């Protein structure tokens with residue numbers, strides 16, 4: 629299958645990252661290499677791009693796409709929380725830019741056998757890293773009703789999380805839930821018909837998103853990775869993060885705010901005595917949103933937000 633992926637807010641990311649000035653850049657979520665190929669194309673001779681992804685299929689596709697820039701590019705299979713270790717192993721001390729295009733790729737969603745999609749039948753998997761131990765089947769069949777409720781309401785922001793968790797537990801008591809369509813049907817039945825009819829999106833969309841986030845520990849990886857990358861950044865280095873739902877965006881916003889204003893002194897203190905100095909300045913106070921043109925070309929950009937910062 630061809631590895632297609634519309635690179636979200638590509639121009640906006642390039643403006644923020646400014647690879648033309650050269651140096652060492654890290655694409656923490658290389659995927660099919662859309663953003664990476666644009667960074668590599670703009671990087672002057674002598675510069676370097678390090679591409680990380682935890683999905684072997686993504687890295688294979690990225691390698692092909694970046695073939696014209698092979699001399700500048702290093703691909704590494706890694707979780708982006710391990711960015712410091714990867715840089716140590718490559719002998720890189722400081723970086724000049726880092727990008728995160730969070731979440732799942734179109735390829736992962738479109739490749740039915742990966743088990744991310746509620747549209748095609750496949751074993752319930754959803755692992756970005758096929759070597760990771762926890763699958764969606766483990767979550768759906770092994771988590772308690774309370775745990776399922778928490779995940780579906782928190783990560784899926786699903787109004788009917790309680791009912792869905794109850795229906796999953798009831799269904800699995802009769803037979804283990806093994807496939808994506810089995811799960812999609814259970815979710816569909818749990819949601820009241822009137823709500824189902826009112827909504828444009830598939831009734832299983834939010835629950836599938838929630839389970840995927842849990843399987844891949846997506847939210848807990850964001851803050852440590854941004855902090856580690858900023859720590860390794862040279863002054864003037866740029867960070868750009870694209871998020872796709874409010875849970876992700878909240879973490880990026882809070883992480884950036886803390887790095888931009890880390891002082892812990894009480895407001896009543898006339899001067900700072902904690903000694904914590906700002907690490908970054910925010911390049912935009914409000915997140916950048918996709919243009920009308922992009923929205924019309926790529927509906928997946930609909931919920932995207934871009935936050936950017938510069939190392940002091």
Ligand SMILES: C[S@@+](CC[C@H](N)C(=O)[O-])C[C@H]1O[C@@H](n2cnc3c(N)ncnc32)[C@H](O)[C@@H]1O
Nearest residue numbers: 635657659660661662663681682707708729733
């Ligand atoms: C939205 S896609 C990136 C698409 C890419 N920017 C492009 O233009 O082709 C996100 C990618 O990040 C990877 N990913 C998600 N979380 C990760 C993590 N914690 N560590 C490494 N890679 C991760 C996924 O496997 C996926 O390939």
Ligand SMILES: [Zn+2]
Nearest residue numbers: 891893900902
């Ligand atoms: Zn202080």
